[in-house]
Amino acid sequence: MDRDLRRMADTTFDLVVVGGGIIGLAVAREAALRGLATALVEKGDFGGATSGNSLKLIHGGLRYLQHADLPRLRQSVRERRFFLHGAPHLVHPLSFLVPTYGHALKGPEAMAAAFRLYSLLAADRNRGVPPERRILPGRVVDAGECLRLFPGFRREGLNGGAVFQDGQVANLDRLTLLFALAAHGAGAALANHVRCQGFLLRNGSVAGIRARDELTGQELEIGARLVINAAGPWTDGLLRGLPRPARTTGYLLAKAVNVVVGRSLGLSCAVGLECPDERSDSLVGRGGRLFFLTPWRQMTLIGTTYHTWRDDPDRLTIGEEDLTEVLESINRAWPEARLTLDDVVFHHLGMVPITAETGPSGVHLAKDDVFIDHRREGLEGLLSVVGVKYTTARDVARRAVNTAGRRLGVTLAPEEVSLAPLPGGEMESPHRFLATLPPAPGGGVDAESLTRLAALHGTLYPQVLDCGREGEGLLQPLPGAPLVLGAQVAHAVRREMARRLPDVVLRRTELALHGRPPDEALTAAARIMAAELGWDAGRVEAEVGDARRSFAWGGGRCGA
Ligand SMILES: Cc1cc2nc3c(=O)[nH]c(=O)nc-3n(C[C@H](O)[C@H](O)[C@H](O)COP(=O)(O)OP(=O)(O)OC[C@H]3O[C@@H](n4cnc5c(N)ncnc54)[C@H](O)[C@@H]3O)c2cc1C
Secondary structure: OOOOHHHHHHOEEEEEEEOOOHHHHHHHHHHHHOOOOEEEEOOOOOOOOHHHHOOOEEOOOHHHHHHOOHHHHHHHHHHHHHHHHHOOOOEEEEEEEEEEEOOOOOOHHHHHHHHHHHHHHOOOOOOOOOHHHOOOOOEEEOHHHHHHHOOOOOOOOEEEEEEEEEEEEOOHHHHHHHHHHHHHHOOOEEEOOEEEEEEEEEOOEEEEEEEEEOOOOOEEEEEEEEEEEOOHHHHHHHHHOOOOOOOOOOOEEEEEEEEEEOOOOOOOOEEEEEEOOOOHHHOOOOOOEEEEEEEEOOEEEEEEEEEEOOOOHHHOOOOHHHHHHHHHHHHHHOHHHOOOHHHEEEEEEEEEEEEEEOOOOOEEEOOOOEEEEHHHHOOOOEEEEEOOOOOOHHHHHHHHHHHHHHHHOOOOOOHHHHHOOOOOOOOOOHHHHHHOOOOOOEOOEOHHHHHHHHHHHHHHHHHHHHHHHOOOOOOOEEOOEEEEEHHHHHHHHHHHOOOOHHHHHHHHOOOOOOOOOOHHHHHHHHHHHHHHHOOOHHHHHHHHHHHHHOOOOOOOOOOO
């Protein structure tokens, strides 16, 4: 994936997308696949903002049954199927357990009925999905089985448990990157670390964007017949920069935090744990806040807390109090967990759109994706798109690109083209794919490393090995980081547009899987990047410093 700013400046595109989170990247992929000349700019790294901080769940929409919201349920079923089929090396089913109490809406009888109905409404949920990625039907278990699966639930009144499956992403940053690779593969021009500074206006219409390369300071103009503002939490801020008032999304923002605990907590499945809240005015649901504890790669993700954020999105910060809020809630509901700050290896911090706040720690999450065609305000050439879930990004993109096609007056390729697998995901069975890998090539790559590489890159893993063969020692693991080969760093620069050390550490490789990597690994990775990008010693040092700071929070520390 080349970062060709000259091409961007020299071309007038059909479409320029602002924002390289999952929504913008899905729009760029959809637009390019369906025949539009497309460009995308991202001010940081692809997926580095909200999208990199999600709880990594691909929802199938079971919860929408509660409100009989069938369109949303069907949308989630389709999009979960897309991920399970299109990136089966990265997305797999995960079982959830939620306790049942009483005999009303969340009692065992209602849950059993809900599962029967969901099975009917989502009968096609596994169409085209590899056998080992299929979603099993939900079921209700008795109280004994429920406590056997998770002994930490409140026992008083417990009369069973609801067990169901959803999708979980093994590596969300790489999944997001696949949308960038797919967009690029279909002809789109993409650039990370390029900030949109404003819109180009010609005769009162938007005709492109003004942009700045954050790596060099170079300014450029990118011409386009249509601009899609997909800047997530920054969407409204960009609109406020227009010389005339434009309609904004109308959403407030909430700061959302997940905690990554560096041990498994003995969970056999994800658990929905209702945590009594000390502040009686901040109850959500029945009697407390619902946290999900999800097992993920021998660790546990716990989320999510929400607090209204009224400040500039660029000033979003996390402090010790955000993490202790989660840990104390879990410890109150499940004292045996005994979580302390020392258990926290990482955190997720992002912003989500909300419609209202309901007390000091309660919010109403926005449910509706937003599509604004600014033509209605007399501003041609600009659409704003905000999606409320990672899961449904492809569908949001489909609708946005359909609108773009109409505005541009072009006939687009059929919608079905975007159901194609993501790069690396073209396989009938991930188990068979991993079981039939060729012998390990040696030179540092043993069978275990090869399997790890193939699990992460899917069918594209030979590209990484080829890259490794082109430099001395690149097939060896990085010092202090046995799970990451030097070749993955070089490959991230050459083929995946990594331009800063944090891009490699946080989003291309699994160097930060267990929190902050050791300094020797950071330095070794920076030196490989230096060889690829011509950095001097000062730049290497600065990049290592920046990568280290990615693991700090609120003046404290986060990571090993
Ligand atoms: C803690 C948390 C947990 C979540 N869990 C889940 C989950 O489990 N499942 C699920 O489906 N959803 C989940 N979500 C929701 C999901 O993550 C978001 O809906 C989704 O990531 C939003 O993507 P986005 O592209 O709109 O935003 P972003 O990822 O924020 O992308 C917007 C991008 O625009 C860029 N940008 C902004 N201004 C400019 C500019 N001027 N020039 C260039 N680029 C610019 C930003 O740098 C950013 O990368 C969660 C969200 C949070 C915060």
